[in-house]
Amino acid sequence: MAKSIDTKVIIIGAGPAGAGTSIYLTKAGIPHVIIDKAVFPRDKVCGDGCSGKTAFVLRKANPDWLKEIFSRETDFMPSHGIIMVAPNGRAINIPYNPSRQPGETAPGFTTPRMVFDNYLFEKLPSPYATIYQDANVKTIVRNADKTVTVSFMQGDEAIEVTAPLIVGADGDKGITRRTMLGEHFSHKAYTVGLRGYYEGVTGLHQENFIELHFLPELLPGYFWIFPMPNGMANVGVGILSERIRSKKINLREKMLDAIKNNPNISHRFANAKLVDKIQGWGLPMGVELLPVSGDNFLLTGDAASLVDPFSGEGIGNALYSGMLAAYAIEKAVHENRYDAAFLKEAYDGPLYKRLGNELKLSTSLQRLCRFPWLFNLIANKANKSPELSKTISFMFTDLNLRELFKKPSFYAKILFNR
Ligand SMILES: Cc1cc2nc3c(=O)[nH]c(=O)nc-3n(C[C@H](O)[C@H](O)[C@H](O)COP(=O)(O)OP(=O)(O)OC[C@H]3O[C@@H](n4cnc5c(N)ncnc54)[C@H](O)[C@@H]3O)c2cc1C
DSSP, rough: OOOEEESSSSEEESSSHHHHHHHHHHHHOOEEEESSSSSSOOOSSSOOOOOHHHHHHHHHOOOHHHHHHHTTTTTOEEEEEEEOTTTTTTEEEOOOOOOOOOTTSSSEEEEHHHHHHHHHHHHHTTTEEEEEEEOOEEEEOOOTSSSSEEEEEEEEEEEEEEOOOOOOEEOOOHOOOHHHHHHOOOOGEEEEEEEEEEEOOOOTTTTTOEEEEOOOGGSSSSSEEEEEEEGGEEEEEEOOOEEEHTTTHHHHHHHHHHHHHHHTTGGGTTTTTTTOOOOOEEEEEEEEEEOOEETTHHHHHHGGGGGGGTTTOHHHHHHHHHHHHHHHHHHHHHHHHSSHHHHHHIIIIHHHHHHHHHHHHHHHHHHHOOOOHHHHHHHHHHHHHHHHHHHHHHHOOOOOGGGGOOOHHHHHHHTOOO
């Protein structure tokens, strides 16, 4: 006989999306059960780069957390910007905050997911959160009384949790999306990434700018080097799965080839050592604004396909969607409404209002990468023009300015040097 538990909300997955939801549900005083099949600390294949959006959600949850993070120097490394290297090898340095004052905290950071996700996990215990680890959800069943029952084993004990609402925070290929919505990933919207941890990579930026190298053979994907704490670097490649299939690309070979033979990269790995095996995972990109809710469920993070199609950022969007999911749940509990129409308005609406334009712009940017000559042109001009370089920096932080990337007049001005 299974043990039965009734609650208001069930969250499946305790990565950034699930942890974000739980932290904000606790702030709202809403009882919930959060379940993960892993035992924390657990790893997640990732570039380990956290943007200002991650910092925003953490600061809003608790202003002390970012201070805590930046005080743990061996776990978290402040990062002040991005270096984008065009297909011709020319680099554009993009500070996250071009008008930064001395002493101002960094807008972003890098940290191994083994550390970061555990940091979030340790914030979960509260009188409102019942937490299960090592608990693989195997079935999700809709009941006649408009509740949902989620089942898993905890050691030898079978457990069934029932609630009017479940949150799918179970990542790429999670069970919640499959059960509640069906498969919706098209290959166009999917990237595959590989990650390896290296020590001894040289030539890293003194303010820990993360590096995206848009190598011609990977476009519209890229090779990355992210400086990490303790002299480490997270090194990887990401490429559209559609391209991998159509060009029969061996991604691991491409990554190792860049490290060994690319003239802009190889000398920096002359004395570098791979300290862990190279591992891969998928990135469900937010190129179509898919439904993220329905009767009795919400989807967050990778389960909702929210990875930025240009930068590959998914942690910030996972946390942000978790926060907005909790806000929507607060309304749902208050109104006692868990139907599709209510949840669409309470969750999909605000989520895409905040992230929709950004995702659309990033999709356009990703498509622009099909024209390497344009990328090269911008990099060449930005190298000669501090003014253009600064404009591009602001374009990364200001969404309205980023619209310029979509305008032919922006490129015409660069082309004709106006
Ligand atoms: C190679 C690569 C590089 C990346 N680089 C970056 C980067 O530098 N910066 C960035 O912001 N993003 C990056 N991303 C994207 C980022 O990793 C994801 O967007 C992010 O992890 C999404 O968080 P999440 O909470 O939605 O899912 P996850 O982090 O995947 O968490 C899902 C959780 O659900 C649990 N779960 C799954 N199924 C079940 C089940 N049946 N029962 C119970 N629990 C379950 C899992 O154990 C897991 O803990 C990268 C991704 C890849 C693959």
